[in-house]
Amino acid sequence: MRIINLVFLVVISITLGSCKKDVGDCFKSTGKITSEWREAGKIKNIILHNNINLTLVPSDSTGIEISAGKNLLSKITSELKGDTLELSNTNSCNWVRDFSKEINAKVYVNNFCRLDYRSTGDVNCNDTIYSDSLIVNVYEGSGSINILSVTPLLKSAIHYGTADIKISGYTHLSQVYSAGWGLIDNRNMISTFVYVKSLSTNDIYVNATETLSASIIGIGNIYYKGNPINISVDNQGSGKLLKIED
Structure with a gap:
């Protein structure tokens, strides 16, 4: 019985250790809605993931404005490879948070050509x-x-x-x-x-x-x-x- 208990404790310790980062996300509140501007080069294509709402803004210049809870912003990624932008919410345990506090991304584009959608968010344009x-x-x-x-x-x-x-x-x-x-x-x-x-x-x-x-x-x-x-x-x-x- 002692051996079984010891094995159980070891397994739990390893599991908690490997999930420590995710568990931290689960107990993290959304925080006050905050906007963050991110510089970007030419954006012709967008891959949209997770629960991010996207607004396309026609513009002579390009850039990204993310609006979300302050505590979540660092894990809302905007990775630009060439002229393709990939937007993702990598925060864990999103289901435990207030769904009324949405994640919104405004992307300023010139000659936007392609959207690959793998999301639950809405996509609109303001012009x-x-x-x-x-x-x-x-x-x-x-x-x-x-x-x-x-x-x-x-x-x-x-x-x-x-x-x-x-x-x-x-x-x-x-x-x-x-x-x-x-x-x-x-x-x-x-x-x-x-x-x-x-x-x-x-x-x-x-x-x-x-x-x-x-x-x-x-x-x-x-x-x-x-x-x-x-x-x-x-x-x-x-x-x-x-x-x-x-």
Whole structure:
């Protein structure tokens, strides 16, 4: 029995020692909401993780403003590799804290081109994003993405997760893909050419003026605005291609 107790104590000691850093985070309060400015070079791409809300701010200069509890700021990382910024909340035990005290990141961008979303936060912009192209990928997560964009090429895709995508503005070519559970609502993204593929249980909304090509493999419907001259549909699922009446 003594040996068993000794082994138990050793295991507990090792566990607590290895988790000391994480345990410290668990007993750390959020602290007063504080803003911190971080210098950054050129930012064209963003990878968003965890429970961080992101606001894109079109600007001639670039930089990052993080607003969060003072005690959490040091572990909200903003790592820039080349022109790709990766935002993460590396604090432990976030579930024990006050969810009303959000983590917000304002990122000042010029010619922003790509968002890879792996988050539960929301993404917005405070003005129109002008860029050579715009790619929005949802790989996991459950927040909402709402962007106003003017770009020659738009790609919006939900690969996995329940996050929603809503993009408005103007583009020449729009490519849309969904295999997740979230809604893609691009009905206010006026596009000359639209190519859309749905493997989703949710619906997709698009807007085409000249050409609309749709592939439906899932049960979700594809709704479209506009009066495209050329319409083609490959329907292998139970979803339908439906026009939104004005």
